[in-house]
Amino acid sequence: MEQVKVFLDESDIPRQWYNILADMPTPMSPPLHPGTGQPVGPDDLAPVFPMNLIEQEVSSERWIDIPEEVLEKYLLWRPTPLYRARNFEKLLDAPVQIYYKHEGVSPPGSHKPNTAIAQAYYNKAFGIERLSTETGAGQWGSALSMACQMFGLECRVFMVRVSYDQKPYRRLMMMTWGANCVPSPSDLTAAGRKIMAENPDSPGSLGIAISEAIEDAVADEKARYSLGSVLNHVLLHQTIIGLEAQKQMEKIGVYPNVVMGCAGGGSNFAGVALPFVRDKIHGKELSVVAAEPSSCPTMTRGPFAYDFGDTAMTTPLLPMYTLGHDFVPAPIHAGGLRYHGMAPVVSHLVKEGIIEPRAFNQLETFTAGVNWARTEGFISAPETNHVIAAVVQEAERAKEEGKEKVILFNWSGHGLVDLAAYEAFLSGQLTNYALPEEEIRRALQTIEQFPKP
């Protein structure tokens, strides 16, 4: 009986998050105020985020203590098991060992609560009483709902109306955890009312939902806004994934040649990768691969430029790979990867050649995901299928090269409430989306006016 899982005792859970800013080989460009073109300061962000999280956002301390109250909640599902995918290895028949962190064991079924719990805690500690956020498919909204409930905060989630109607299960999770989930556009905000006046049947968009959530938060001094990816402090909280993985691999005396994750805004990928990126910056030889959809090829086809983080142009200008904040990705089922930009930290490391992005099309990701489910058992989220496709590719390369490799990746979440996507795939209704160069060029015109990082 060969070992499949490596557990970590609760007493060995990492007590600090890792902040890559302390180890960046070159300085990052700062976020800019869109009006002045000057770097934004903490005060600019104060109406949106609590000051303790703003301090984390700009901190360059290498290690940041995880508060006891956060650790206590983490223990509800962390440390997550490190798995060796022996059955999938057999299927691939390549000279690779495949390890994965199983982040699907959290109550909402993904890595998202790693930062939701932390953000709820810091907001509560700062005296905030209510959080407001947006959600697309609902992974983030459900994670924040649970976190707010656990720290006694109210939670309002603006959920893109078309998802609200078509994907009831995530909405129902939020309801069960006591959050107020409203379809966006809503009549709770000026932004929402304006859209509804123009188009009463608007299906909504993530851009609209972000505008509503920010407006809702800043209008109420006891409320703040919460974001589930992209920002430095969000990536920071996710590093617990990679830090645990390092301890677990050390336990079995293995170190990866390749570390992989799927990347939409970048947080689950950064979570597993950044502690290993640190090793790489300090001389360790390894590949770090971010898998994105070829229908939304931010890192593989977009420029590194200043752009808004949201479609509604309410955020500071962020230095990142972007397809332009006007870019509307094709309706692939991996909703969490349909984002025009990429976390500035991840973008910077791609630009520096430390992280390698690769794009995968929808059909190869679902092929990989179904093979995964039929060997390893677990049904992956459509987002997660992208990194599984990357693992398949890496295994094929290892076979061609006749080289043994140890692969580590983050299995970011399960797909039990995304099964309609599997049905579409298995019944032959899914397609790939070829993305014409003109479409990207057109979307990028909107950012030509901005400064260059």
Add this chain to the structure above:
Amino acid sequence: MEQVKVFLDESDIPRQWYNILADMPTPMSPPLHPGTGQPVGPDDLAPVFPMNLIEQEVSSERWIDIPEEVLEKYLLWRPTPLYRARNFEKLLDAPVQIYYKHEGVSPPGSHKPNTAIAQAYYNKAFGIERLSTETGAGQWGSALSMACQMFGLECRVFMVRVSYDQKPYRRLMMMTWGANCVPSPSDLTAAGRKIMAENPDSPGSLGIAISEAIEDAVADEKARYSLGSVLNHVLLHQTIIGLEAQKQMEKIGVYPNVVMGCAGGGSNFAGVALPFVRDKIHGKELSVVAAEPSSCPTMTRGPFAYDFGDTAMTTPLLPMYTLGHDFVPAPIHAGGLRYHGMAPVVSHLVKEGIIEPRAFNQLETFTAGVNWARTEGFISAPETNHVIAAVVQEAERAKEEGKEKVILFNWSGHGLVDLAAYEAFLSGQLTNYALPEEEIRRALQTIEQFPKP
């Protein structure tokens, strides 16, 4: 930071299942052939089950080796963590320690694969190529689909048509794992065609689906039928839950005063309870409590009698608590507990006073389940909410009595694809079902003709 989870190393996974038949304080009545009134022999069952499982069904060996191939698949999610529900304890504010086995970490999200994997293995080893089964809400059908895929067996699941239409997610899991899930009644069997001829819009029932699955299996010599609860060998496979729990509690030096599970057919309850029942039979003092719905009060209000295991009267007569095979339970959301009978092993132990049954109504189970989700994070299956209600009751009693208690229960599965039930509850649309005595009496008339055990 107080400990929340107790992991068991894979190398410490139990290598044998525990067979309570070896320790029964009094002999059990045998299953009877409904035609002859004589005990059924192995040959009677041979067209339905493979002989290696029939041998297990009638074995009185105390310990039965778990085959290496089964252990290998178990390791995909086993040993499951033993949790201490510290947050729920705080909410209850009673002198109790609450421990639970988290069976929701399996790929389909419940305890069902513990026996599905074993049954698929034994059928494969016997040369069977295809399994046929029925499913109501879909927990069992999805577990068997995964297990068959892993052992290279075909799988056909007859799913009650109303569930097939209303609960697509379980059906889609089966599809993803490669099974053939058909709505029942279907035109694949004479039984199905007959029903459809009488009523083309028949919503189906578990009784009809069982008839179709058995007919489908016995008509094909390379196929067999598979059952997800009730039978001795199914309960046997589930004892891995309790055996792991014993090792885990031993690790932290705790022994329970009360062991609890929810009971529909009896298998998850038996899984956690039987290894502790063994201790009780040998003199240990503890309570063993089975929680059932008050709308389907098999053990608390039914007689101990011979009855068919299915509505369609195709099984042997089983000695058990029953509400009569004609009994149609109210449409509560805990579909897995809507069963007129109870596993003979569990029934026998109830009759002997070793297991204490208690009934809980729908609203108190969902109240318990929502409080659970809001403290422990995990959203329970509606079935599982019954045992959580039992835990709440036990905690209240401990408080009244001023007695400290250690409670262990089986958290049989998550409710992530049962969220419509939570919505109905949270929006005030759920009700309790008062069950008039006449209704039970009427259903019981159908079994008056049978021998008495």
